[in-house]
Amino acid sequence: MTLSAQVLTKRYGDAPGYAAVRGVSLELNRGEFISIVGRSGSGKSTLMAMLGALTKPTEGKLLLDGTDVWTLPESERATFRSRHVGFIFQFPSLLSNLTAVDNVAVPALLGRTMEAEEAYARAHDLIARVGLADRADAYPGTMSGGEQRRVAVARALINAPPLLLADEPTSDLDEDTETDIIDLLERLQRTESFGFVLVTHDLKLAKRARRSYEMRQGTLAATDLPQVVAEPQRRVTPTGIRPEQPAPAAARAPIRLGANLWGGVKTFLIAAAVIFAAVLAADVGVEKYQAMRVRERAARVAALQHLALNRLRGDVQSVADLGDGRYELTTYLESVGGEEPIYVMAPDMRAYVQVGTVWQEVPLTPADDGATGVAKIERKQTYRYRFDARVRDFAQLLPNYMHVRFSGTMLVSPSSRPNGDVFERKDNYYVYLKPFDVADEVVLRRMRFSGKPPVWIPMPPH
Amino acid sequence: MLTSSRQALSTLLIGMAAFTAFQLIALLILVSLLFSAIVQERYREVGLLRAMGAQPNQVMTIILAEAAVITALGGLAGLGFGAAVLLTFARSLGFYFALLGVPFSWPPAAVLQIGAVLAIVFSAVLGLVGAFLPAWRVRRIAPYALIQTEGR
Numbered sequence: 199m200t201l202s203a204q205v206l207t208k209r210y211g212d213a214p215g216y217a218a219v220r221g222v223s224l225e226l227n228r229g230e231f232i233s234i235v236g237r238s239g240s241g242k243s244t245l246m247a248m249l250g251a252l253t254k255p256t257e258g259k260l261l262l263d264g265t266d267v268w269t270l271p272e273s274e275r276a277t278f279r280s281r282h283v284g285f286i287f288q289f290p291s292l293l294s295n296l297t298a299v300d301n302v303a304v305p306a307l308l309g310r311t312m313e314a315e316e317a318y319a320r321a322h323d324l325i326a327r328v329g330l331a332d333r334a335d336a337y338p339g340t341m342s343g344g345e346q347r348r349v350a351v352a353r354a355l356i357n358a359p360p361l362l363l364a365d366e367p368t369s370d371l372d373e374d375t376e377t378d379i380i381d382l383l384e385r386l387q388r389t390e391s392f393g394f395v396l397v398t399h400d401l402k403l404a405k406r407a408r409r410s411y412e413m414r415q416g417t418l419a420a421t422d423l424p425q426v427v428a429e430p431q432r433r434v435t436p437t438g439i440r441p442e443q444p445a446p447a448a449a450r451a452p453i454r455l456g457a458n459l460w461g462g463v464k465t466f467l468i469a470a471a472v473i474f475a476a477v478l479a480a481d482v483g484v485e486k487y488q489a490m491r492v493r494e495r496a497a498r499v500a501a502l503q504h505l506a507l508n509r510l511r512g513d514v515q516s517v518a519d520l521g522d523g524r525y526e527l528t529t530y531l532e533s534v535g536g537e538e539p540i541y542v543m544a545p546d547m548r549a550y551v552q553v554g555t556v557w558q559e560v561p562l563t564p565a566d567d568g569a570t571g572v573a574k575i576e577r578k579q580t581y582r583y584r585f586d587a588r589v590r591d592f593a594q595l596l597p598n599y600m601h602v603r604f605s606g607t608m609l610v611s612p613s614s615r616p617n618g619d620v621f622e623r624k625d626n627y628y629v630y631l632k633p634f635d636v637a638d639e640v641v642l643r644r645m646r647f648s649g650k651p652p653v654w655i656p657m658p659p660h
Numbered sequence: 661m662l663t664s665s666r667q668a669l670s671t672l673l674i675g676m677a678a679f680t681a682f683q684l685i686a687l688l689i690l691v692s693l694l695f696s697a698i699v700q701e702r703y704r705e706v707g708l709l710r711a712m713g714a715q716p717n718q719v720m721t722i723i724l725a726e727a728a729v730i731t732a733l734g735g736l737a738g739l740g741f742g743a744a745v746l747l748t749f750a751r752s753l754g755f756y757f758a759l760l761g762v763p764f765s766w767p768p769a770a771v772l773q774i775g776a777v778l779a780i781v782f783s784a785v786l787g788l789v790g791a792f793l794p795a796w797r798v799r800r801i802a803p804y805a806l807i808q809t810e811g812r
Contacts, residue, residue: 293708
């Protein structure tokens with residue numbers, strides 16, 4: 199594999215005159231170790247991003263074995279990043295909600311370069327090789343900066359890329375840890391034989407590469423740094439790194455992808471089921487109780503209805519002619535078929551005379567005090583009213599007689615101080631009434647009575 | 661009287677349907693804004709995934725799936741809450757009406773079930789539609805530009 203950068207130039211949109219990288223050409227082969235040094239802002243990171251196809255060069259080409267990477271569709275560029283390049287960034291770049299081994303396995307799972315089992319086996323292997331076998335299940339938040347960086351190294355290598363780009367991978371680490379990481383990278387580079395580009399501002403580190411370049415204001419120049427070859431072994435066992443640790447047996451345990459997720463879902467479902475069952479049980483209980491209350495209430499209403507409708511009889515007792523169109527009405531209420539007392543709030547009585555097809559109300563007033571207030575009905579209670587019935591053009595169902603309706607509304611209760619148990623009963627009494635200004639002879643001309651025509655004739659309820 | 665009650669109730673129903681529709685639109689905008697913010701906050705993470713070789717479609721799928729799962733769970737919670745409100749209603753005002761002789765009747769079980777399924781599907785679709793624009797936008801940004809943003 200050869201990755202060839204040809205006259206790469208990168209200008210950023212907001213400053214078109216200024217180029218972060220200017221006409222850089224570089225060839226990278228498998229197994230090579232190249233270092234690039236330069237001061238901050240010299241364009242090193244931009245060059246690395248272009249080499250990894252993370253940003254499009256403004257000018258120039260990036261050729262992978264002769265194919266221009268930027269002429270490919272984005273999906274194939276993603277495949278290029280997945281299979282050909284490993285990237286180590288200058289900042290902690292682990293996904294904080296995944297464990298170390300999950301982080302390492304992510305690129306393999308995303309790129310579908312291998313089966314999940316294989317990916318995890320390799321991830322455990324790599325974790326062991328960077329000396330973190332016992333931290334495989336730790337979360338990034340609980341790891342030191344050096345440990346996180348080593349996980350990032352393992353992650354960059356999961357897909358066995360032919361090229362590893364490390365952009366100041368140790369920038370925020372102390373000197374010893376920095377050396378540890380670079381030692382590790384160099385050792386891995388030798389065993390895995392990937393092409394390795396190390397960007398650093400540390401000349402000492404840069405010297406360890408076979409080829410060294412210096413980046414200055416966007417341009418790349420070869421340097422003749424004397425190479426340091428034999429230095430890496432100055433510390434026999436670097437602290438913290440236990441190279442080639444065998445992976446623990448647990449690492450070979452079957453992989454359970456998304457185990458945490460399913461665990462969470464299970465907990466959630468169990469909690470939801472418990473709450474649901476509790477609510478359901480409470481609901482059933484409340485429903486039973488309420489149904490009982492509704493039945494009780496219905497029974498009470500039925501009893502009240504029986505009391506008000508069947509045990510209380512009411513009708514017109516008499517109508518007397520007071521002359522000049524004035525009449526006196528006497529109605530009665532009577533308790534029948536039981537001993538319990540019945541209390542009635544005085545009827546609100548109204549009188550109507552039929553005119554044509556409509557009922558015309560005529561003035562009616564109570565004639566005595568008994569017609570107001572609450573009365574206990576033990577035997578028979580009478581109510582007297584006076585009303586005027588001087589109506590013209592009344593309907594004559596019987597010749598020369600008015601058709602009169604008395605409507606009474608009363609509240610009935612079994613107790614004198616009703617507490618919700620009140621029934622509203624409506625009564626209609628119908629009578630024929632002889633008008634005051636029609637002489638008996640006139641009536642008798644069309645109707646036959648045994649004596650004088652009566653003042654009123656009761657009608658059956660209708 | 662019955663007819664006028666029925667008319668009043670159907671007017672109320674239309675009003676509530678209109679209100680719900682407006683609310684859905686407002687929610688759609690809200691979800692979209694929310695996911696714009698969420699995705700923007702994760703630009704660096706998305707950029708990292710892309711640098712590791714994630715396909716643009718994979719990133720989009722992750723964002724959309726997350727949105728759909730979140731809003732569907734929200735819908736589920738809303739369903740639970742709604743059921744609780746309905747139960748409370750049935751056991752309070754419904755009980756009061758039952759005492760007065762007006763029985764409280766639940767809608768048919770099929771209507772309730774279809775309504776529940778529709779609600780969940782609707783909320784998931786709401787997430788999908790709301791998060792589509794942010795997900796589509798992030799798909800078009802170069803990985804390096806994503807990584808360079810100050811993620812947190």
